[in-house]
Every structure is written in structure tokens, then in C-alpha cells.
Amino acid sequence: MIIFKTFWNVVKKYKGTVLLYTVMLIVFGGLNMTTNESSMDFVSSKPDVFIVNQDPGNKVTTNLIQYMKNHSCIISLNEGKDAIDDALFFRDVNYVIYIPKHYGQDVMNGLHPKIDVKTTGDYQASIAEMLLKRYVEVERFYQSRVKEEEKFIKTINQTLETQTKVDITSKLDTTELTSVSRYFSFASYSIMAVIIFVICLVLSSFKEENVQKRTMISSMNYKMYNKKLLIASFVYSFLVWVLFILLAIFMFKGTMFTIRGFIYMFGALVFTFCSLTLALFISTLIKSKEAINGIVNVIALGSAFLCGAFVPREFLPQSVLTLAHIFPSYYYIYSNDLLKTMETISIHTLKPVLFQYLMLLVFAFVFILCNNMISKYKQKLDRL
Amino acid sequence: MKKVIEVKNLSKAYKTLKVLEHVSFDVKEGEILGFLGPNGSGKTTTIHCILTLLRFNEGTINIFGEEMKPDSYELKRQIGVVFQEVAVFEELSVFDNIDYFCGLYIQDKKQRKQYVEEAIQFVGLEHYKTFYPKQLSGGLLRRLNIACGIAHKPRLIFLDEPTVAVDPQSRNNILEGIKKLREQGATIIYTTHYMEEVDILCDRIIILDQGKILAEGTPNELKELANIEEKITVEVTNMTEKIIEGIRKFKTVDQVMFEEGILVVTYHKGKNNLSQLVDYLKENKVVYHKIFSERPTLNDVFLQLTGKELRD
Numbered sequence: 001m002i003i004f005k006t007f008w009n010v011v012k013k014y015k016g017t018v019l020l021y022t023v024m025l026i027v028f029g030g031l032n033m034t035t036n037e038s039s040m041d042f043v044s045s046k047p048d049v050f051i052v053n054q055d056p057g058n059k060v061t062t063n064l065i066q067y068m069k070n071h072s073c074i075i076s077l078n079e080g081k082d083a084i085d086d087a088l089f090f091r092d093v094n095y096v097i098y099i100p101k102h103y104g105q106d107v108m109n110g111l112h113p114k115i116d117v118k119t120t121g122d123y124q125a126s127i128a129e130m131l132l133k134r135y136v137e138v139e140r141f142y143q144s145r146v147k148e149e150e151k152f153i154k155t156i157n158q159t160l161e162t163q164t165k166v167d168i169t170s171k172l173d174t175t176e177l178t179s180v181s182r183y184f185s186f187a188s189y190s191i192m193a194v195i196i197f198v199i200c201l202v203l204s205s206f207k208e209e210n211v212q213k214r215t216m217i218s219s220m221n222y223k224m225y226n227k228k229l230l231i232a233s234f235v236y237s238f239l240v241w242v243l244f245i246l247l248a249i250f251m252f253k254g255t256m257f258t259i260r261g262f263i264y265m266f267g268a269l270v271f272t273f274c275s276l277t278l279a280l281f282i283s284t285l286i287k288s289k290e291a292i293n294g295i296v297n298v299i300a301l302g303s304a305f306l307c308g309a310f311v312p313r314e315f316l317p318q319s320v321l322t323l324a325h326i327f328p329s330y331y332y333i334y335s336n337d338l339l340k341t342m343e344t345i346s347i348h349t350l351k352p353v354l355f356q357y358l359m360l361l362v363f364a365f366v367f368i369l370c371n372n373m374i375s376k377y378k379q380k381l382d383r384l
Numbered sequence: 385m386k387k388v389i390e391v392k393n394l395s396k397a398y399k400t401l402k403v404l405e406h407v408s409f410d411v412k413e414g415e416i417l418g419f420l421g422p423n424g425s426g427k428t429t430t431i432h433c434i435l436t437l438l439r440f441n442e443g444t445i446n447i448f449g450e451e452m453k454p455d456s457y458e459l460k461r462q463i464g465v466v467f468q469e470v471a472v473f474e475e476l477s478v479f480d481n482i483d484y485f486c487g488l489y490i491q492d493k494k495q496r497k498q499y500v501e502e503a504i505q506f507v508g509l510e511h512y513k514t515f516y517p518k519q520l521s522g523g524l525l526r527r528l529n530i531a532c533g534i535a536h537k538p539r540l541i542f543l544d545e546p547t548v549a550v551d552p553q554s555r556n557n558i559l560e561g562i563k564k565l566r567e568q569g570a571t572i573i574y575t576t577h578y579m580e581e582v583d584i585l586c587d588r589i590i591i592l593d594q595g596k597i598l599a600e601g602t603p604n605e606l607k608e609l610a611n612i613e614e615k616i617t618v619e620v621t622n623m624t625e626k627i628i629e630g631i632r633k634f635k636t637v638d639q640v641m642f643e644e645g646i647l648v649v650t651y652h653k654g655k656n657n658l659s660q661l662v663d664y665l666k667e668n669k670v671v672y673h674k675i676f677s678e679r680p681t682l683n684d685v686f687l688q689l690t691g692k693e694l695r696d
Binding site: 001002005006009010013205208209210211213214215216217218219220221222225 | 435436437454455457458460461463465467469470471472473474475476480483484485487488489491532533
């Protein structure tokens, strides 16, 4: 029991660190809950369009202008070149359409008159461009088929009015799920940092050269001693997991008591185990407390940045994500993202998530293997 | 007396570098055996081999009549070690540190608490129980180090240079403590390169150099090896080669050295050496300020055996 008692006495010295990372997680989780608002409804976006009409009075031209009016905000401007350029520059208008002289007449004559445009190039402008292209394509399709002007206009309008009705059948509460996913992804940083930092520091105290010598010459079986240290490290890691799960339950009660919630918890447990094996491996490699501080920053913070714990993976460049494959956090965060968007949960749909967990276990196995090899080599070297 | 340790023909080498060569010695129950030698002479290596912290190439080591092996846990229960470097947890208080190291031997909580309290009292750290190692001075830290090594009341104690970099007060405290441990029945192996310490503390001394035992015996037996009866040191202002030659002609004089106003005369025997020398200096009108006579030291023994000073 003395090993456990001393292990916890030393851990107590680092409670400030555990508290710091926990508070960070709470703050991050809280921020996520308040800012992550999404809607199930589509709101159509109307671009600001200015039309320079050099073919006034023509019915075909007027119909084009009317179509644009229905689907965008028509802005009034001075028709001078500078005024239009300024308006585009200051984003007062997204798209400018120049309808040439005799446009309507030319269309009826089967010609393809050129419509000049000026654009800001942003997504609003692309909506306007899409509207114009759509109109012109329909107009060109019927210009050779319908020769009577009134009928031609009517046919164009009937065609353009046909809309596709899109119903969202998903019952997922994407707002809460996004928050849960972001919470667990950020928790990857907290879990890894708290486990590596504390376990490495505590074990470095136990494995300090002279303390270790004293232990080796004591009447305690050295293998048993190492086993007890290992069990204490497991218990500590498990408690860290419990702490972060309790926080998750407190913040996302609705999701955590569902199958999806349990899978999130299980994923966090697998990741905690993987972090523990990494911590044990680092503690075998490095004994200096100062170096451990640096290592925690490089591994925990570095992998958090590269794998999407802080910034969602969607916003990270592909090259960064490719590099992130070398960190366990990548697979864990990816599994959280997969769970977030998963419509139904079944063995089949869970396969990609379980694959990510398997990858974490592979990492853990590699860390254990390396740890055993290095510690055996070091033991041999110490007694030479 | 019963033999507590028997080391026979112990040899150790790092590749081609021999660090111990056929070292053999015994330690008897209740004695303090001093290991004297300069840094790098093989003192700590010998202890590490005995404690199975290091492998050795040749030889046998028996403790309490049994062969010492890495898994000799029953033997280890009776051994306490105080290493040269302070080996404690920075994160634990004085009490918790001693409790932990004692706990590696003693499972019973009640007994352990009593032992820890006794160890604290033994090294005089009663007022520092709740202090952390960083808050202790060098001397107090050394005392904590000793308490951690002896709290479980071992029958055999290894003390590896426990007084290095310690203030005189703490040093005296430590030396007094070692004597007390012996009085309580412990057998002690004490390594140091301070000859004064082994001189006043040890029953027997082993002088080591370059991994070999040069001499072994009681302090007096070793001093006889130096073949010096007396050494007289005189601080003089006027000295000529002729006067020095005159001193060299005395029958009992072994060696005469004069350097920077200090005259050192060593005698291999004789009873009235000091009065004879003073009379001679007076006759030759040599002005002297300080004069003192001393018995040979272990340093002289070491010098005699190796041709170099102990602290070279």
C-alpha cells in the first residue's frame, strides 16, 4: 500500500495542473454550447444586383429583369463606370448586369446576344451569376422552339418556376451533437496533457536514479513494485476519464445517456488508455522533469493543433491532416466527427468509428512494445 | 566474532578498464569498517557489487552466511544503505519520505510509524517533520538521507560518503549518530576519503586505490606501516643548507624537507626528538616561531603506500 499512498501523495502535488486543464475544458465546452447555433431551415440568400438596361421597353428584356428582381435585390445606382466600380469595391452590389441594345429583338431572331457582367467574385455574386445563367440557358432552349413572343415568355417563366422541394428527414439535434463532438475532441488535449504531464512527473520521482537504487536494494520485490506503480497509473488515468465524463454528463445530459453518448464515452476511454501507454513510454525515455514539461507541450499541444482538437478538421489543410496521421489524437477526433454526423447507429454504420478505436489500440500496443524494449535495455545497462 | 560480510576475489571491469581487482575482505559483526581511498578508487563500486546493483566478473559475496543475489529479499531486509547522493522525493515531506523508504521493508503501519518517529529523533529532525526537502539546508538534507536509509533498523548499514559537503555541526552529528548505531548493535561499512573520519570512527580500515586493496588493519596497525614514529613541523625564518644537512645526520631522522619557511622532519623512532631538534636550532641561531610534533596520519600511510596524497 505504501507505493499507492506515495503515488497519490506525489499526484496531489500536481493537482493544480489537473485543475487547470479541467477548467480549460469546462470553458471550452461552455463556449461551444453558447456559440454553436445551427438551424434546420434553409434561408434563401439574395444577392445585390445592379442592372444597366440598354434595351428598355422590350418585353423579353423586361422579363429577364423581372426574373432577376424576383430572386435578388435590385440596387439603384448611378450608371457611371466609377460609381459602379466603387459600389462593387465597397460590396454595395455583388453583381452588375449590362443588357445590350436590341437584346430582346436579337433573342427573338435566334441570336445569342452577349450580356456583359461585373462581379465581386464572392459567393453572393456566384448566386447572381447562377440565376442569370439559368435564365439564359432556358431562354436559349426555347428561342428556336417557340416563335411567338408572349408564349415564349410564358414558357420560360413556367420552366423557371419549377422548383425542387427538399425535405430534411434527419431527426439529429445537430446543435447538441456538434457541441458534444467538439467537447470530446477538445478533451483529447486535456486528457493527453493531464495524463502525460502528471504520470511522467510522478514516475520520474519514483525512477530518480538514487531513489530507484534505494528501491532496488530494499526487500520489496522489484517486479511487484513496478506492477504496483503501473496499477496506480491505471487508476489515476481511469479517474481522469471519469472526471471528464462526469463533466460531459453535466453539460450534455441529453446526449450522454444515449447509445451515441456511450460510444463517445467508450472512445474517450480507449483514448485515455492510449494516452496512458504513451505516458509510460515517455517516462521510460525521459527522466528530467524540465524535459517532461517540454514534451507535454510538443506532443499534447502539437497533436491538438494538428489533429483538430482546437480548430475543426474541416478547416485544416489536407497537408496538415496527412501529417496528423502520426498522432493518436487524429483517429480519436476523426471518430468523434464520424459519430456527430452518423444518422443511424448500427454495427454496420459504426465500422468506421470502431476502426479508429482499433487504430488507437494499435498505437497503444506499439507504445507498450517500445516501452518494454527500452526499459529492458536500460535495466541491463544499469547493472553492467 | 561472526562474519557479516565475506567478499572473496571480487573483480569488475568495464570492457578493458579494471575497476576492481581480486578484492577480498571480511566484515565482522558489530564493527565499523572504513573504506578509505581517493575518488575513483573503487569504494562505491565495491558497495554496489555487494548490494547487487552492479554485476561483477569474478568472485563471491556472502552476507550473513548466504550468497547475495538480486532476489535475496530476506537478506535485503537486514540491510540499510545511505548513498553518497541524497535520494529522497522532492514532493514529500520529511516524515512521508522516511515513511515511504521504511515502508519498502516494514508493512505493519503501527510499527512503521514508531520506527519513523525513532529515525526522526535519531537524526534530530523533530522540528522539520512537515518540511519539504527543498526547505532543508544541506546538512539537514544529509540527515534526512540517513534517516531514510536506517529507519527500518537494519543489522548491516552501508554509509557511502555521508558527510560530503556537510557543515561541521551536521558532520559531528552524523558521526555521533554512526557511533550510536554501532552501540545499538549494527555492523557498519563506512566509505570516505576523509582520513580523520575513519581514524576516529572505524575499528578497521581498508585502503583502496585503483581497485586494489593496498592495506588493511586497525588505524594503529596501518600507521605502523608508514614506518614513521614522529613528524615535527617548524616554522623558521633563517635556514641554510648546512643546518639541514646537520639535521639529516641525526640517527633517528628519516626525512628532512624545507619549503617556504616550513621545516618538516620525520623520524622513524626515538623518544626525545623534539628537544634534540630545538636544541640544535638554538645552537645554530635559527629563529623559529611555531613548532609542533605529531604522530603519523593515515595520509602518511597512503603516501607511503602509493607515493601520492590521499586527496590527489
